[in-house]
Amino acid sequence: MHPATFKTGPKQLLQADEVIIDNYNKYYAALKSPAVLAGLSFEERLYTAHEIVEGVKREDMYFYRRTNEDFNMRCEGNNAVGINARPVNLASNDYLGFTKHPVVIKAATNAIQQYGAASGSVPLLAGTTGLHKRFESELASFLDFEKAITYNSGYAANYGLLTALLTASDVAILDMSVHASIIDGCCNTNKIYFSHNDPTSLKIALMKATGYQNKLVIIDGVYSMDGDIALLDEIMAITKEEHAWLMVDESHATGVVGGQGKGTHSHFGLSEKATILTGSLGKALGGSGGYVAGSSELVSFLEITSRPFIFSTSIPQHCAAQLSAALCLLKTGDGALDRLWSNINYFKRGMDEIGFEPSQAASAIIPVIIRDEVKLLNFCSFLHHNNVFVNPVFYPVVSKKKSRIRISVTALLKEDELSYSLDRIETAANKFNIV
Numbered sequence: 001m002h003p004a005t006f007k008t009g010p011k012q013l014l015q016a017d018e019v020i021i022d023n024y025n026k027y028y029a030a031l032k033s034p035a036v037l038a039g040l041s042f043e044e045r046l047y048t049a050h051e052i053v054e055g056v057k058r059e060d061m062y063f064y065r066r067t068n069e070d071f072n073m074r075c076e077g078n079n080a081v082g083i084n085a086r087p088v089n090l091a092s093n094d095y096l097g098f099t100k101h102p103v104v105i106k107a108a109t110n111a112i113q114q115y116g117a118a119s120g121s122v123p124l125l126a127g128t129t130g131l132h133k134r135f136e137s138e139l140a141s142f143l144d145f146e147k148a149i150t151y152n153s154g155y156a157a158n159y160g161l162l163t164a165l166l167t168a169s170d171v172a173i174l175d176m177s178v179h180a181s182i183i184d185g186c187c188n189t190n191k192i193y194f195s196h197n198d199p200t201s202l203k204i205a206l207m208k209a210t211g212y213q214n215k216l217v218i219i220d221g222v223y224s225m226d227g228d229i230a231l232l233d234e235i236m237a238i239t240k241e242e243h244a245w246l247m248v249d250e251s252h253a254t255g256v257v258g259g260q261g262k263g264t265h266s267h268f269g270l271s272e273k274a275t276i277l278t279g280s281l282g283k284a285l286g287g288s289g290g291y292v293a294g295s296s297e298l299v300s301f302l303e304i305t306s307r308p309f310i311f312s313t314s315i316p317q318h319c320a321a322q323l324s325a326a327l328c329l330l331k332t333g334d335g336a337l338d339r340l341w342s343n344i345n346y347f348k349r350g351m352d353e354i355g356f357e358p359s360q361a362a363s364a365i366i367p368v369i370i371r372d373e374v375k376l377l378n379f380c381s382f383l384h385h386n387n388v389f390v391n392p393v394f395y396p397v398v399s400k401k402k403s404r405i406r407i408s409v410t411a412l413l414k415e416d417e418l419s420y421s422l423d424r425i426e427t428a429a430n431k432f433n434i435v
């Protein structure tokens with residue numbers, strides 16, 4: 001057990017505390033679609049949103065935009081295993097710890113000194129440097145695609161690709177759990193959803209989708225909320241049979257699954273590729289930005305049609321340089337991927353031993369499904385006051401029966417941090433009758 005002295009104890013909600021749950025549901029409804037505030041004046045919209053956030057904060061139940069100081073304020077001295085009372089971070093997507101890797105930091109620092117702190121322009125004008133081009137070509141070769149193009153976020157990559165490619169005469173056939181940036185990117189086209197990671201449901205959706213000029217099936221390689229891996233082999237075969245294109249968002253797969261962290265194709269040993277790959281560069285690769293990989297023709301098409309690419313400042317040069325260094329670490333294998341998987345397996349074993357349902361997660365994302373929103377908040381509050389950094393996920397982003405804590409494991413976590421977190425999770429699970 002690790003000694004901990006807390007200035008204040010966690011607040012505990014009662015089942016009757018419906019106002020706060022209501023506020024959380026409204027909070028998530030607005031996150032999912034700001035349109036829920038339509039029909040109000042500008043002032044009313046802002047006031048309503050402000051009240052939702054303040055209502056949750058007043059109850060000391062606001063678990064977003066927290067900083068290390070928010071934790072330290074609650075704790076006396078060096079209370080938890082995190083050095084100097086730093087919280088144990090179970091919410092980061094820096095899966096390989098590359099944001100703190102000395103080789104990555106050195107590459108970024110050298111590039112800043114040599115090229116300045118930012119690109120200063122959009123990519124088509126003065127915002128593309130040799131470092132950008134080098135990284136794009138290294139990334140394409142790492143992913144085994146003809147070409148890659150970078151955007152300033154993974155969101156912009158998905159949105160920019162899909163709004164450019166899909167029109168009112170086409171149809172997007174979407175796994176119902178794809179990322180918000182994909183759904184937003186399909187705003188100009190027709191959408192048909194199929195059941196999550198269900199090849200039979202995909203087949204039916206594709207057969208029903210008649211009368212469209214083009215069909216694009218869209219999946220995530222690893223799903224950001226459930227951490228499960230797409231059944232890419234089966235999905236690719238069906239997509240081919242039905243003459244559709246396939247796009248895979250590899251944001252949580254690149255650097256995590258497959259040999260050398262090459263992603264979902266490698267995980268399944270597939271030599272044939274999806275038509276288009278996209279992803280965030282802000283997760284395992286430890287940088288920021290996003291990419292689309294595909295044919296040379298696709299990249300040329302995006303260069304002249306994709307508005308978030310054309311009209312937005314490119315990622316800084318140092319970011320391109322550090323991403324090249326991160327790719328190099330992945331290719332040469334510096335041990336981070338092994339450490340990540342050893343931590344994932346340790347943590348999953350611990351969760352099984354506590355008595356949580358074995359999860360389908362096969363990646364660094366481990367959801368803890370807590371089917372009761374009051375218990376979920378109490379659980380989160382308890383961990384927050386015990387210096388374990390996790391975030392809750394609520395309806396309507398997930399269904400009420402699937403409200404959860406989204407835990408992510410990284411290579412940086414030490415064994416004592418993992419065991420401390422598991423110990424606190426077990427205490428909370430017993431306290432709130434979760435297992």
Ligand SMILES: Cc1ncc(COP(=O)(O)O)c(C=O)c1O
Nearest residue numbers: 153154155179224251280282289
């Ligand atoms: C599956 C998925 N795609 C795209 C994105 C967007 O990436 P970025 O944060 O780089 O904008 C995210 C998360 O952030 C994600 O989870």
